[in-house]
Amino acid sequence: MTTSVFLTVNGRRHEVTAAVETPLLTVLRNDLGLNGPKFGCGLGACGACTVLLDGKAARSCVVRLDAAAACGNIMTLEGLSPDGSDPVQKAFVAAQAAQCGYCLNGMVMTLRAFLDVVPHPDERALKEALRYNLCRCGTHVEIMRAARIAAGLESVDQETAVHAKENDGT
């Protein structure tokens, strides 16, 4: 059944006309032209499509348009900051935490939601928070470093020290 709804996305109000069961992800990407959230599985299993619904991390491939319309604000990666200045985004750049980067949106958005609720997690909690976000390139080491930086468990400067230790092969 086709319906027209209003969505507030990244602070702007949009009217969207689509079938009510259309996944939010499809609407964000195709109707609003947002590239942050990615289609990964359509099953809520990988996390690549994560957005924030009223600040909570949601897998937009399994959120219907009508459910999304009931939310106050929808935030995508683009809305986190226009220039990459959100501390989580900055941490990912500092840690160089991407290979292909397709899962990156989900990692950043999930961490953003998590740190908003748990500002001072330990490493174990960070791993659990990201457990159901899949990465295939094996960027987990760098992503965890980004997470630690974003959570204040590590400073950007430590990088040099770590590398000095790693590279001492003869």
Add this chain to the structure above:
Amino acid sequence: MLQIFRKSQPPTGLAARGGHFVSREDVLVQIDADGQVLGFCGHVDLGTGIATSLAQIVADELDADPARVRMVLGHTDKTPDQGATIASETIQITAKPLRKAAAQARRVLLDRAATLTNHPAPDLSFRNGKLEGIQGQERSMDMGDLVRDVTLRVELDEGTPVKAPSEYRLVGREMPRVDIPDKVTGRMVYVHDVRVPGMLYGCVIRPPYGGYDHGPFVGRSLLDVDRESVSHIPGLVDVVVIDDFVGVVAEREEQAVEAARALKVTWAPIALPDLSDPIEAVRNNPYEPRVVLDQGDAEGHLETLAHRLDREYHWPYQMHGSIGPSCSVAEWHDAGLTVWSGTQNPHMLQADIAMLMGMPKERVTIIRHEAAGCYGRNCADDVGGDAALLSRAVGRPVRVQLSRAQEHVWEPKGAVQLVRIRGGLDESGNPLTCDLDTSYPSNVSPLLALVLTGVVPADIPPVAQMGDRTAIPPYEYANTRVTVKDMPPMARASWFRGVSALPNSFAHDSYIDELAAEAGVDPLEYRLRHLPDQRAAELLKATAARAGWEPRTEPPQPDPAERILHGRGLAYALYVHGPFPGKPAAWSAWVADVEVDRLTGEVSVTRAVVGQDAGLMINPAGVRHQLHGNVIQSTSRVLTEQVTFDDKGVESKEWGGYPIIQFPDIPEIEPVLMERQDQPPLGAGESTSVPSAAAIANAMYAATGVRFRDVPFTPEKVKARLDEALGVLEPQPVAALPALLVSGEPAQPAMARQGWKGRLRTAGFGAAFALAGGALVSLMPWRAPIAPVAPPVAGMFSPEIIARGKLVAAAGDCAVCHTAPGGQKNVGGLALETPFGTIYSTNLTPDPATGIGRWSYPAFERAMREGIGRDGRHLYPAFPYTAFAKTSDADMQALYAYLMSQEPVSKQPPKTALKFPYNLRFSMAGWNALFHSTAPFAEDPNRSAQWNRGAYLAEGLGHCSACHTPRNALGAERWKSDYLAGGEAEGWIAPALSALSRSPLPWSEADLYAYLRTGFSPNHGPAGGPMAPVVHAMADLPDDDVQAIAHYIASFDTRQAPDGASARREDVLTRTASLQALEKGEGARIYSSACAACHEGEGAHLYGARPQLALNSNVWAETPDNLIRVLLDGAPSPAHQAANTMPAYRHLFSDRQIAEVVGFLRRTMAPEKGAWTDLVARVARLRAEGGH
């Protein structure tokens, strides 16, 4: 502008199929007037960061500002054809002409500067793009200034000298990746993000030979496509059919997805090869032996060995598993075709698509964009072919996005591999003989559309000689023979990171470890003795030293009483890639520490010290990043990954069926990067994957004393072997949950006080006569029709009465049954499956012809109270008039007013046809006499007003018992003995609401209120199946009424948790966690990778209801049917507003996979209820029933 170009050269290695070589001038480096430097490379960035490293090389050789250098990669019109981006060759091979071109550009620019400034060229130089060496100038010139207003095209001089490594200023330094800032903000335009004006959306429908690209059935199995089946879908543009290629195109993506789902396609029955045991299949696969090394006399020395060890090493089918399923956009236009693609090999794809479309390849342009990481050949090319065909058919640009299942099933897999070694030791314990043969059924995998459309015949697959990568053992044996059994693929297979080298090295380095153990020599020492390659030996020593390797000569002696066994193992490989004899990439060595859990069989790689010698590292940060990625991905592959097959082909269709590693399981990784900046650079994209399996297997041996020679090392496999070798270790028993107490008298429905009218079957027929007058009337087999009346007119009823009637309709859930799926409200047509046949609900709108428009109030009331239609015919008690009879007159009138005020809709629902004798409507007269009372509702004076309000709504309009009370053989509810004791609805179990409920927590009033009001109770779960629409329908009811229903229903569940509900909840969840910690088999993995993201744990930062399955009565039920049904068909329209939809797994999980996960849930969440048996057959039966 300055361009350095080179006459194009045929690519070496993997060349385009059917493509002819066309000579042209390829620009390699270009300097624009604004100072922008462009480098051109035919390879692409697969997420490895080569765009950064190549730019680093260009900037260094040019002495340019690195910020002004940008790489153009993989564009068929702009970049040279340098073959596919495979085998870690980009830096090692493809970058060479680029570096020369940059060096030559620097010389040309300096010469030009000398001319322009009248300074001798040797005095001049660039630094960061600025000209230096001229004294006193106000503004230093930059490169752009030197080429302003001219166009210089200079052919590459292959003899141009390049810088010595000692002169490098940028190469060898850590550089931040150029792409990451865009990726972290959503600015990067992946191929998935390409949008072309006028673009349509396409989906493909793949044939039923899932994951096979050759065989007599390929391209020849389509029987019929029923275009009518999708004609109702809005926005549909076309259905495109070319042999076995089927696609749909629509204006919007979700319309295309829906059309692909709904399209009825008939395929010929297909018998697929049996790949249930791929190793057995590979043994029987035809092959041509190719001896690639024969040194000494391996055959002759087999019988003279002092210690003979014949071994087999097995590798499973595995998949790339790109996180984003492949996507492509194609635009068919007058000049030809443009394809935006995430391909690994733009020029090869260009030739493939040209062949597919029957056009010269010069008219096909491939524009490469970044895509989800691929580690070999996935579906990135295939989807380009799909998009091309669809765009040509509709004459507009078309974007095709594959589904997760399509990517999983159809991506060319990393092939199964069987390596056999015969050989052993001489009397001194030295390796005497290694007679190795290796079987790797894989090829280049044709573009799928080529074989689906029959352009390329698919009967006999081409054989590619790809099993020889790193086939030669790195250790010295006196006699060595290596035979590669060249063979065709079985399932669709192509290269995947490490290709055949990873399994070959698994064999080499497992075998040498076995020989060392046999010889009683420390594994490190033994390798060093027999490893002739000095750089390898240095790497191995450095890696072992970092790991703190302790020599060992004794066999491992695990303590059989220990739960966690620890071990350390090592392995080494030099990855030799490309066609035999191939080229060596970086050297790699591993020291792995593992923990093996005896109880679960789970293996954890806790630490991996990984050494690599990649020669010159252009960007050490990039090399380290690749090392990390390789270690993590290969650990995942070794521990759990295998593609399974059933009679429909690939069974692993999503992440539950093919789980990959998650964050908590990532090893600690310590890289040891050898300083070899004076040596040529070597490919580092794959090397550190190669020793992974052997290192892990050797560590498992050190921990357990058991050799594991077949990847993956899944918990169930490991546990079975360890149980056999070390005896079964019994876990500490997990305490059972205390039973719930049942206290107090069970409640009775309000109508119990009226006597069990009509339900006293033992009282016999006569007794029924003696009851209320209504029963007598009902016995009349034929009843008079009530004359039709004129349809209602607007304004006939007051807004107040209509509003009240709307609430009555909500309480009665009229729309739940009287609305067909996807249909208009109350227009009827929903099929209700009953034991007596299928009943279709009727049209409740006031349409005169097909609805109730000509029903008078008396006719309506008679139907509601007595189950008699206006025409005098009996209605079936699927329509719960037995309950509706209790409705008050005021409510009944309001309901009539509301229904008659709806918009009339003319629609005739399908006709109900029941089995004999139920098809005889007059037989319902006798049924009514026995089972129906028309007595009005009467309150129970011993109960509160709230309880009585709840009773009125629940027993009457709400007709809860219609589903939640069992029925007798004649379909009547058994109120007296079994009120709310659980029944059935549309094939779903309607659980008991009384003390017979199986939910692990009692249903409190608060639980029921939350459940009915929001569709979700945190203590129980979501309203699912047929209950979801009931909650939707109740949305209009006032809170008081919902509270009253909750209050009333809660009075029937007299169970009590001894320590209160929250303690009980905690107990259930803790107990489940304890049990799940002991089970890591396939069911656990499916749950963890497909279900847990929504169902596991609670997170304040996560959106949506998170149903804890351990609390869900369906896991505790007598039968698994509800669980199976929800897995098959999902919850597309959840009752809870802030809830995720649950996907339907009907086409994603096999019967076996559903049985595995359902069995796991039962065992770990409700063990006291006993295991469900014959699960696979039960899933098959429910699947065959179709969706509800």
